[in-house]
Amino acid sequence: MSGLVAVGAVKGSPGVTTTALGLAAGWPMRPGGAPVVAVEADPSGGDVLGWYELPGSIGLVSWAAQARSGQLGLSGHVQRLPGGVEVVAAPVEATAARGAVEVLTGTGAIRAAADTVTVVADVGRVDPWSAAAPVVAVCDLLVILARPVPVELARVVGREADLTAAGRRECVLLLVGEPAWPLDRVAESVGLPVAGVLPEDPRGAGLIAGRPGGRRAPGPLARAYGLVARGLAEQLADRRVPLPPLPAVPDALALPRGTTGASAGRTAAVLVPGASSPEAQTQEGSGWVPSTTVRHGRGERR
Ligand SMILES: Nc1ncnc2c1ncn2[C@@H]1O[C@H](COP(=O)(O)OP(=O)(O)OP(=O)(O)O)[C@@H](O)[C@H]1O
Numbered sequence: 001m002s003g004l005v006a007v008g009a010v011k012g013s014p015g016v017t018t019t020a021l022g023l024a025a026g027w028p029m030r031p032g033g034a035p036v037v038a039v040e041a042d043p044s045g046g047d048v049l050g051w052y053e054l055p056g057s058i059g060l061v062s063w064a065a066q067a068r069s070g071q072l073g074l075s076g077h078v079q080r081l082p083g084g085v086e087v088v089a090a091p092v093e094a095t096a097a098r099g100a101v102e103v104l105t106g107t108g109a110i111r112a113a114a115d116t117v118t119v120v121a122d123v124g125r126v127d128p129w130s131a132a133a134p135v136v137a138v139c140d141l142l143v144i145l146a147r148p149v150p151v152e153l154a155r156v157v158g159r160e161a162d163l164t165a166a167g168r169r170e171c172v173l174l175l176v177g178e179p180a181w182p183l184d185r186v187a188e189s190v191g192l193p194v195a196g197v198l199p200e201d202p203r204g205a206g207l208i209a210g211r212p213g214g215r216r217a218p219g220p221l222a223r224a225y226g227l228v229a230r231g232l233a234e235q236l237a238d239r240r241v242p243l244p245p246l247p248a249v250p251d252a253l254a255l256p257r258g259t260t261g262a263s264a265g266r267t268a269a270v271l272v273p274g275a276s277s278p279e280a281q282t283q284e285g286s287g288w289v290p291s292t293t294v295r296h297g298r299g300e301r302r
């Protein structure tokens with residue numbers, strides 16, 4: 001099944017680009033299923049070209065140029081990374097990246113690509129005024145990355161109404177590092193379901209960024225991305241009822257007057273079994289990741 005998964009952060013650099021590549025690498029592939037492409041749609045400029053020393057002639061800019069002339073398809077603009085991940089890389093420079101994102105959103109090319117391909121889009125910082133806000137507005141699933149420290153979580157608290165478009169958009173939180181609190185408490189206080197916990201794994205992150213590491217078997221971070229990606233893919237597939245259309249940007253991201261900040265009647269279910277909430281236990285049969293497996297890393301589960 002194809003779809004558009006947007007990955008971003010409210011502030012900071014918690015590993016959005018790494019996660020877009022990691023999720024694309026770990027996305028479950030079924031025979032005859034849609035291919036997966038990571039699209040670096042970060043208006044502040046890309047990293048993948050630099051990480052892998054790729055030619056900048058193929059990527060977001062070439063795709064935008066063709067989309068401008070009416071050819072929306074992304075084939076010809078995708079590069080395959082050494083590990084096998086397919087990526088549409090953004091230019092390093094912000095002005096060029098923002099311009100390309102504006103063309104691709106204005107023409108609807110990214111959304112159109114997601115009709116046949118699973119697009120995992122790195123949207124960078126999720127702000128109403130971001131050039132990538134229209135990607136968020138039309139995505140099927142928004143993944144917000146945050147480190148589970150009070151100052152980062154506090155920035156997400158109060159944003160859940162705009163992140164979920166007042167309950168019309170599916171949005172999950174993905175934590176980078178082990179939280180000091182149970183996941184159901186994190187989900188409850190932030191108001192978003194927690195899709196998983198990624199380990200602090202500088203070596204694994206370095207491998208995803210093309211840095212030599214000498215590791216052959218998938219490390220903790222790669223395993224966690226595989227498990228989280230499986231859960232997200234199921235969440236996409238389970239969306240039997242299409243969401244109602246979103247209002248135009250920037251209204252889609254604005255906090256509607258009179259909303260309380262709660263997700264408009266949606267439950268903030270903890271999607272990682274092993275957490276203590278009943279909602280978490282009901283997810284057990286649906287393939288969500290055992291939190292003990294995702295959490296591992298160097299430290300043991302508390
Ligand atoms: N799980 C992780 N454990 C340890 N280091 C990580 C992890 N994820 C990412 N990193 C490292 O953190 C740094 C930032 O990662 P990345 O570039 O993916 O973040 P970003 O949120 O996209 O940042 P930017 O704001 O620059 O776009 C990189 O050096 C990356 O290797």
Ligand SMILES: [Mg+2]
Pocket residue numbers: 016017018042047122124
């Ligand atoms: Mg980035």
